Amino acid sequence: MDMMKTLADPAFRNDILACFEEPRHAIPARWLYDRAGSELFEQITELPEYYPTRTETALLKRYCGEVAQLGERGRAVVEFGSGSSTKTPHLLRALDTAAYVPIDISGDFLAHSSRELQKQFPDLPIHPLEADFMHRLDLPEQVADMPKLGFFPGSTIGNMIARTSVDLLRSMRETLGVGSQLLIGFDRIKDEEIVVAAYDDSAGVTAQFSLNLLHRINSEMDGTIPVEAFRHIAIWNDLYARIEIYLEAQSDVSFTIEDKSNAMTKGQRLHIENSHKYGLRDARLMLRAGGWSPIAEWSDEQDYFTLILAEAHPSKHAP
Numbered sequence: 001m002d003m004m005k006t007l008a009d010p011a012f013r014n015d016i017l018a019c020f021e022e023p024r025h026a027i028p029a030r031w032l033y034d035r036a037g038s039e040l041f042e043q044i045t046e047l048p049e050y051y052p053t054r055t056e057t058a059l060l061k062r063y064c065g066e067v068a069q070l071g072e073r074g075r076a077v078v079e080f081g082s083g084s085s086t087k088t089p090h091l092l093r094a095l096d097t098a099a100y101v102p103i104d105i106s107g108d109f110l111a112h113s114s115r116e117l118q119k120q121f122p123d124l125p126i127h128p129l130e131a132d133f134m135h136r137l138d139l140p141e142q143v144a145d146m147p148k149l150g151f152f153p154g155s156t157i158g159n160m161i162a163r164t165s166v167d168l169l170r171s172m173r174e175t176l177g178v179g180s181q182l183l184i185g186f187d188r189i190k191d192e193e194i195v196v197a198a199y200d201d202s203a204g205v206t207a208q209f210s211l212n213l214l215h216r217i218n219s220e221m222d223g224t225i226p227v228e229a230f231r232h233i234a235i236w237n238d239l240y241a242r243i244e245i246y247l248e249a250q251s252d253v254s255f256t257i258e259d260k261s262n263a264m265t266k267g268q269r270l271h272i273e274n275s276h277k278y279g280l281r282d283a284r285l286m287l288r289a290g291g292w293s294p295i296a297e298w299s300d301e302q303d304y305f306t307l308i309l310a311e312a313h314p315s316k317h318a319p
Contacts, residue, residue: 008220011132013258016217019270020262029159029245029273030105030132032209033083034216038109040209042084047205049197055305056153056185057087063298064094067149067309070296071181074098076143078176079151080133081105084113087153089120091183099125099143103133134167136174148180155187155305158242158276162286165276169290173312182292186283186306187275188299192236199234199243199275207232210247213272217257224255233269241282245273283308291315 082102292310
């Protein structure tokens with residue numbers, strides 16, 4: 001056995017094997033973010049078509065001071081799905097931040113981004129946590145008694161269907177605790193042409209990002225998927241107010257994954273990602289369903305993107 005081979009995450013392995021056993025093939029979007037996928041996504045955020053990152057960053061620069069005024073001093077900032085943490089410095093500078101806990105599923109990317117952020121904030125305690133944030137987590141004991149501000153930018157909430165989004169918000173509430181706050185980004189509903197271009201850029205970087213998932217399967221699960229036989233497709237589904245991302249077979253293909261034979265016909269698709277867009281009432285309702293009460297919100301002039309600050313209030317048994 002090649003000792004350098006990357007061992008597949010057991011949950012990743014189970015999801016991939018289950019995908020090809022179902023008549024409609026679908027893979028959770030979180031598995032797009034291995035080290036290579038995370039690096040490609042950072043390239044996507046710099047593309048001219050990809051409005052979410054620059055719009056949200058501008059909102060953070062403009063309004064983080066107000067976020068700081070609406071909560072306790074000396075908070076621990078807990079970022080769910082931290083990636084490269086490129087937006088985080090705007091928040092850390094505005095708050096009297098006592099500690100920072102970046103959480104990400106890609107351990108080596110997490111370690112790298114944490115080291116880079118530490119250079120900018122040499123006196124800030126940083127406690128990286130490699131984990132799948134879709135479930136309740138035990139935070140480092142160093143921040144256990146600190147007031148907490150959860151940070152969930154990028155409208156990553158949009159990758160999930162409504163039921164899963166609400167479950168995640170409830171898990172975040174359990175992780176952070178009653179009295180904590182959450183600053184979360186929501187991508188707004190807008191013209192179809194603008195949204196589709198953001199997920200199918202002219203340079204083809206988003207296509208590389210999607211196809212990297214097949215390379216990962218081949219690498220970690222001894223797959224023989226012919227990556228060149230698939231193409232990236234981004235479609236706007238108006239009924240669900242979301243972009244849907246697929247990998248479509250351009251010809252009949254046969255391949256193995258862990259010695260299990262699989263086949264796809266020409267035109268058959270792997271559903272690998274959704275990106276839901278929201279009206280403001282949708283976003284507020286989802287937060288309340290997850291146990292969070294919105295207390296402030298900020299949008300850009302074009303209403304492309306919204307930041308909402310919410311608080312985890314004690315549960316009520318009656319109105």
